[in-house]
Amino acid sequence: MQLHQLPFSHYNEKVRWTLDYKQLPHERVTYLPGLHMRPIRRLTGSTQTPVLVIDGEALRGSATIIDTLERRHPSPALYPEDPDARAQALAIQRRFDDEFAPAIRLALFAEILEDGAYFPDLFSLGKPWLVRALYRLVFPLGAPTVRKVNGVTGPAATVEALATTQAALDFVDALRGGRTYLVGEAFSIADLAAAAILMPTADLRHPDVHRDLPKGEAIRAWEQRWAAHPTVRWVELMYERHRPLRQRR
Ligand SMILES: N[C@@H](CCC(=O)N[C@@H](CS)C(=O)NCC(=O)O)C(=O)O
Known part of the structure; x- marks a missing residue:
């Protein structure tokens, strides 16, 4: 897995935290704000980060990414069972x-x-x-x-x-x-x-x-x-x- 990210950004931090919480090894590609736009747009058609590339597919939107990680790696769980x-x-x-x-x-x-x-x-x-x-x-x-x-x-x-x-x-x-x-x-x-x-x-x-x-x-x-x-x-x-x-x- 490859996380394309801006440092510090709180949306990006949600995904960093999820990856670390679930102990998922991953590579991070960290951009300078502004210089992120072209490469990120090439991945998803939008300039927004975070983007997680997983099995060759580029996912965007922190909640969507976390949802995918939760389904693929349910333990430790972030979603309550009830x-x-x-x-x-x-x-x-x-x-x-x-x-x-x-x-x-x-x-x-x-x-x-x-x-x-x-x-x-x-x-x-x-x-x-x-x-x-x-x-x-x-x-x-x-x-x-x-x-x-x-x-x-x-x-x-x-x-x-x-x-x-x-x-x-x-x-x-x-x-x-x-x-x-x-x-x-x-x-x-x-x-x-x-x-x-x-x-x-x-x-x-x-x-x-x-x-x-x-x-x-x-x-x-x-x-x-x-x-x-x-x-x-x-x-x-x-x-x-x-x-x-x-x-x-
Ligand atoms: N709803 C999105 C919001 C993402 C977002 O606003 N990302 C900011 C991070 S600060 C960003 O990449 N901004 C730069 C840009 O849009 O070009 C999410 O949850 O991932």
Whole structure:
């Protein structure tokens, strides 16, 4: 299996997490945002990531990919066995994918795109220094497209996205009502989807999402904005308990 991905991206993180949770060895092809468009379009006809190539077929859409992995590799299960609980867990995933994820991304990007080189430095982590230097140099040319594609259109959009991010954190807190998991007594796709999509609000150490860079004003303000929310602690807990490291081939 080959995962074509953008680093950090919370939709991509859902699939990385699923592959690692199920201990499925896979290859990762990691693109710089912008440079992903042509090769990804060649695979699926769309520029969206994640894409999982499995037996020569390119699948897109994190929920579709996870569904395929769950059918092919049912253990350990991410879907609850009980049909009602399963429907509830999948509905939670859908809400995070469709409603919360785009807003969280917009809110984060609006803040970090103000911080000169933070965005290109973050998304090129792990690449050779020359690639990082060149990406940093050319990134200002691509920044307007990043803003446009992600709905970063101005203060009104940012304020709304911040309110939706807050709503996502509150939603998890209310749904848990002090329990550990969102559906039933065990970790499921609902927890994975919520924690992965909310991952940008937390300062995590897992190598797939660790923002291993000196912090500028913008990212510090972003992290401080959410740090006291109980759901951020819950995201950390889900990562500590249920987010294994990657299986190498
Ligand atoms: N509903 C899709 C959303 C995927 C999505 O928005 N992917 C973003 C990752 S941040 C992306 O690849 N954006 C770049 C692009 O669309 O060209 C999923 O669940 O996979």
